[in-house]
Amino acid sequence: MIIRILVLCLILVIIEFYAFQAFKTLIKTRFILVSYQVVSAIILAFIIYSFTQFDRSIGQTSQTMRTMGLALLIYLPKIILTLVLFGEDIFRIGTGTVNYFSNYNDSINFLASRRKFVSQIGLGIAAVPFLSLIYGVTIGKYNYRVIKQRIFFPDLPDAFDGFTITQISDVHSGSFDNPEKINYAIDLVNAQNSDMILFTGDIVNTDAKEMNPWIDTFKRIKKHEYGKYSVLGNHDYGEYVTWPSEAAKEENFQAIKNLYGQIDFNLMLNEHTFIEKGTDKIALIGVENWGTNFKKAGDINLASANLAKEDFKILMSHDPSHWDCEIQNHPKHFQLTLSGHTHGFQFGIEIPGVIKWSPIQYVYKHWAGLYENVGRYIYVNRGFGFHAYSGRVGIMPEITVIELKKGKNVA
Template identity: 45%
Template sequence: MAKRLPLIILLWLGADLYFYQAIQTVTSSGAFVWLYWLIDLLLIGGIVSVIFVKRGSELQQTLITWLMGLMLLALIPRLFSVPVLLAEDIIRLFRSFPPRAVWASELTLGIAAVLFLTVLFGITRGRHFYRVRRETISFPDLPEAFDGFTITQITDVHSGSFTNAAGVQKGLDLVNAQHSDVILFTGDLVNHQASEMDRWIPAFSGLKAPMGKFSVLGNHDYGDYIQWETTEARDANLARLKQIHGEIGFRLLLDEAVILQKGGQSIVLLGVENWGKGGFHKYGDLKKATAGVPDDAFKILMSHDPSHWEGVTLGHHQHIHLTLSGHTHGMQFGVELFGFKWSPIKYVYKQWAGLYQQGSRFLYVNRGFGFLGLKGRIGMWPEVAVITLKRK
């Protein structure tokens, strides 16, 4: 964060100075001007203070959480409304720069107000604004008995971030309401420690699926992002987390395969440990998971990080029909309207949300059930994915 701080402040102040021109055009209230800049000074002071707080401490995490929300409230409305002023300046350039038009500044402030309310909803209510997203995928070699087979996928629970039991239960009830054949969880049950799940074991135990519940680990589940007193303590934490998967009724797949049978036919469900590019650990072993699996079997793979798809799965010697991932959260911020989809995370991950296809191989990236860092979601709402398999 410290390395990016100068860039963040420059971007912020640049948008502020430009946006301030709209305020000057519409009002000359001295009190409003003082309030406008006072908010900025307080936020900048808060950002700088994070650097001097003990790294990894609860206080630092609390400060970061609050500052992320407040920064988005302050920055996003200004940053995404200033293009109106920029467009006006282009017009003014060819007219020898007359004074700013009041209507353009009012339009700028109106857009900013709408964005402010959207961000405010996202950081107050968006964390439990669950959406069901449905996909139907057809395969010519899907066993006939599995025509119409349904999967409910959730991912990235991050139970250590939860505080609202009613909100979490709302999402779990939505999962059960889909009445899918199986429920698949694709990693990151906790932020760091297995104990974060203790409070939520009864709630997650209530998830039901007639053909079972299966899970894999995500990058946060290994406890790699906090300091442990000993290696033994870290290993004990991971062992406890694996036990919790069983206590909530999920069969945890660790580079292994299970056979799902229906009507005398079968498909193979694979699960690998976390494997990711960009500095993430590569624990997963797809070769181990597929050992002994027939080449012609219909295969579904659970792999937390979507970079595993292009990095390993597409080049694997066995055909993996469908891969289910998570990890990106859709950055918990973005726009999805009328088929248009955008989030800054797209510049980090080529496959970051929704369904992707290469030939006859498919990848679905779930936007996540929970949240991390920012205690909210803006535009990228928490997701319950329902995938229906069809035989062509």
């Protein structure tokens, strides 16, 4: 632990050193430079103090989210400055070494002076994440997008051709701070007029009480003709805080499960039901959370017991790693899986048809949008809410509308 702290302190010293060098190269006024150092020291002290006050018996609070936002806002740009100026130092050392051995002259400094334009470039690049993060915490986190996705299945029962499903995921109600924006999002959900709505888990961050102020808001999600169904996410188990007793943890878990019913969703716990339309039917399956790095409570075999390979199936499973490990090659052939969990890291770049990138892709192979493997599909919702960082940059909160179509997908 001590070694980790020392390493972190060393990294922070290096970052602060290089960031100051960039400002020092451009600004010569002593008062401004001293003021910069004082403000930086105060901010760093505040961030360290706030993180040391984290109470694992309570978990994430608005204060920890603000602190995380501030840390990202200050240190991500500084890290970029560090990389730019460190690169310049490598060039300076290389140039100095060559000059030293090829044309030694005592009157020439081994290291050339820092170039002003390099610091200007570094600050220009650093300004991009700085402004983006400000946007993320002020506008981005409630900039809801309705994403419509049409998926073709050759074995879709005829009556379900054109059937629509609205999916929401990762509400994280304990993070909300703007009732007007949440009501707007619920209006967007209702405006889709889908046949069915599915909620793929994480109604809270940790504690059931987080949802209490928002129950009436989410009860406004109108009744859908073919039902409102949900599953649990990893945060719904309350496993990221220290409880006074196992009984208290279990009581909270039962309260969280009850929340889904209080907002009129049918919570599915390793089970399935049939959705019938005319003389046709499809199987809707809901498993508890199953993730490679998180709780493995989901039981796909139990949930799909007595279902045949030929049945058309829609599976709700919160964590997309479940699809990677168990679902995509399962012998019962699950045609469509709906997941969430990743939030798209709440940070990335998405330009449809051009680029889709987020750091989360180095952790999750399937992290946002639609993916296919030999005719089996998974759709990963980018999340309705936000967690840890109280913002979204590039990866916006999502309400998904999926239309099922009969036929072969046109590549």
